[in-house]
Amino acid sequence: MTEEDFHQLVSENQDRVYNTCLGFMKNQEDAKDMSQEVFIHVYQHMDRFKGESLLSTWIYRITVNKCLEEIRKKGRQKRSAQLEDISDPLIQNKAPDFYHPGVVLENQQRAAILFKAIEQLPEQQQTAFTLAKVEFLTYEEIGKVMEKSVSSIESLIHRAKQNLQKILRDYYENI
Amino acid sequence: MKTSDTHKEIELTLNSLDDLEKAKAPDDFLESLTNKMIFRKEQRLWVNRTKYAIAGMLVFTIVNVALLVNSKTSQRKEMIRSVAKEWNLKTEEY
Numbered sequence: 001m002t003e004e005d006f007h008q009l010v011s012e013n014q015d016r017v018y019n020t021c022l023g024f025m026k027n028q029e030d031a032k033d034m035s036q037e038v039f040i041h042v043y044q045h046m047d048r049f050k051g052e053s054l055l056s057t058w059i060y061r062i063t064v065n066k067c068l069e070e071i072r073k074k075g076r077q078k079r080s081a082q083l084e085d086i087s088d089p090l091i092q093n094k095a096p097d098f099y100h101p102g103v104v105l106e107n108q109q110r111a112a113i114l115f116k117a118i119e120q121l122p123e124q125q126q127t128a129f130t131l132a133k134v135e136f137l138t139y140e141e142i143g144k145v146m147e148k149s150v151s152s153i154e155s156l157i158h159r160a161k162q163n164l165q166k167i168l169r170d171y172y173e174n175i
Numbered sequence: 176m177k178t179s180d181t182h183k184e185i186e187l188t189l190n191s192l193d194d195l196e197k198a199k200a201p202d203d204f205l206e207s208l209t210n211k212m213i214f215r216k217e218q219r220l221w222v223n224r225t226k227y228a229i230a231g232m233l234v235f236t237i238v239n240v241a242l243l244v245n246s247k248t249s250q251r252k253e254m255i256r257s258v259a260k261e262w263n264l265k266t267e268e269y
Contacts, residue, residue, distance in 0.1 A: 007205060010204075010205050010208060011205065014200040014204050014205070015197065015198075015199050015200050016197075017200070018198060018199065018200035018201075018204070019197045019198045019199075022198050031198075032200070032201060032204070032207075035200060035204070036204075036207065036208045036211055039208055040208075040211070040212060040215070043212070100192075100195065100198065101198050102195045102196035102197055102198050103191065103192065103194075103195055103196075104194050107191040107192075107194065110184075110187055110188040110191035111188075111191040111192055111195075113188055113191075114188050114189065114191050114192065117188075133192045133195070134192065134195065134197075135197070136197075161189065164189060165185055165189070168184075168185045168188055168189070169181060169185060172181045172184050172185065173181060
């Protein structure tokens with residue numbers, strides 16, 4: 001792959017990768033770092049792309065895997081930090097703190113609460129829901145990214161919504 | 176919060192991303208990506224150079240130690256042989 005081809009690939013895909021990363025990482029700096037890691041991975045492993053799916057699908061798959069990997073890593077670090085100092089009130093403060101720049105002003109607070117709630121979903125539900133709600137992928141496209149059937153994706157999103165309703169009910173009943 | 180209000184709020188929250196405008200990558204994205212890749216490449220180059228340097232030094236040390244041990248052994252054998260010759264002894268016994 002020439003440098004020019006790579007630059008072309010980056011400019012064609014950078015927004016979708018960044019927006020997806022932002023949906024997962026919920027922090028603009030982390031999203032930028034993670035997007036760069038995605039493109040470095042793409043550059044180093046381009047030979048693994050066999051053309052069996054769209055290039056964008058392959059890139060989405062790498063993006064999701066990289067983000068989930070990073071979230072797991074951060075979760076482990078956070079847990080060990082909590083074990084070290086369980087009494088720190090700042091760590092236990094679960095107030096929504098991420099405001100997506102593309103959310104209309106009147107929805108910002110609710111969207112922040114929703115993003116916080118999404119974090120509590122199991123990984124697969126989180127992935128399907130994020131790709132649907134943040135990247136507006138169809139169930140078919142999500143199925144290709146996650147290598148699952150459309151009905152599995154429908155079921156994942158249905159369960160994600162049910163779980164989110166429970167999480168949000170708990171949240172609103174306790175504020 | 177009342178139950179009906181809670182239901183309404185949950186629905187509004189669940190639908191709060193409906194009008195989301197997708198975020199765009201920062202303007203300097205490609206530039207900082209290129210810089211990061213150059214930095215990583217240089218870093219990898221230095222790591223490799225260090226690895227080769229350490230491996231080279233290790234081989235050099237091992238060869239030197241082997242030569243030293245070997246020369247000491249041959250010197251010792253030579254000494255035994257000359258003592259044995261002087262005293263008219265069979266060298267194989269020593």
